[in-house]
Amino acid sequence: xxxxxxxxxxxxxxxxxxxxxxxxxxxxxxxxxxxxxxxxxxxxxxxxxxxxxxxxxxxxxxxxxxxxxxxxxxxxxxxxxxxxxxxxxxxxxxxxxxxxxxxxxxxxxxxxxxxxxxxxxxxxxxxxxxxxxxxxxxxxxx
Numbered sequence: 496x497x498x499x500x501x502x503x504x505x506x507x508x509x510x511x512x513x514x515x516x517x518x519x520x521x522x523x524x525x526x527x528x529x530x531x532x533x534x535x536x537x538x539x540x541x542x543x544x545x546x547x548x549x550x551x552x553x554x555x556x557x558x559x560x561x562x563x564x565x566x567x568x569x570x571x572x573x574x575x576x577x578x579x580x581x582x583x584x585x586x587x588x589x590x591x592x593x594x595x596x597x598x599x600x601x602x603x604x605x606x607x608x609x610x611x612x613x614x615x616x617x618x619x620x621x622x623x624x625x626x627x628x629x630x631x632x633x634x635x636x637x
Contacts, residue, residue, distance in 0.1 A: 497624055499579045505617045506576040506592070512610040513572065516565035516603070523558030526551075564602030571595040572614065579621065589621030 531547050531554070538545055575591035578584040596614035599607045 497585075499585065499621070499624075502579055502588075502617050502620055503576055505613050506572055506579070509595075509610045509613045509617070510569050510572050510576070512613070513565045513569035513599075513607070516607050516610070517562050517569070520558045520560075520562030520565060523554055523561065526554060561603055561606070564598060565607065567602075568595040568599050568607075568610065568614070571598070575617075575621075585621045585624070589618045592618035592621060 528547070531550050534550060535545060535547060571591050572595050575588035575595070578588035578591065592614045596611045596618060599611040599614065605611075
């Protein structure tokens with residue numbers, strides 16, 4: 496039996512970071528009109544303009560996407576941490592961690608890179624670390 500304390504701690508840290516990501520998505524949804532006006536002013540300095548409605552719709556859509564993807568990753572990570580209780584399920588939890596990392600990579604366009612890197616490390620640790628074989632097993636009669 497391998498003690499997987501490091502994987503569990505990093506998994507909990509990743510869950511907390513994903514919950515913070517959900518809050519970031521909610522913050523994007525709560526932006527007021529002055530925020531969009533400032534973005535439009537910056538775009539006008541660059542020589543481009545966008546209608547405020549289009550800009551607002553894009554930011555709102557990305558905020559919702561960020562919230563949903565972070566929530567999915569948090570749930571997958573939580574299930575993976577729960578599966579780490581036994582060595583037989585370590586492979587399943589490693590796969591769940593890697594799926595969660597890929598979900599964060601694609602869904603947040605790489606903006607959630609800290610929990611993504613943590614999940615890749617945890618996933619590889621869960622897949623690679625194997626229990627040591629005992630020298631004295633009951634397979635061979637003494």
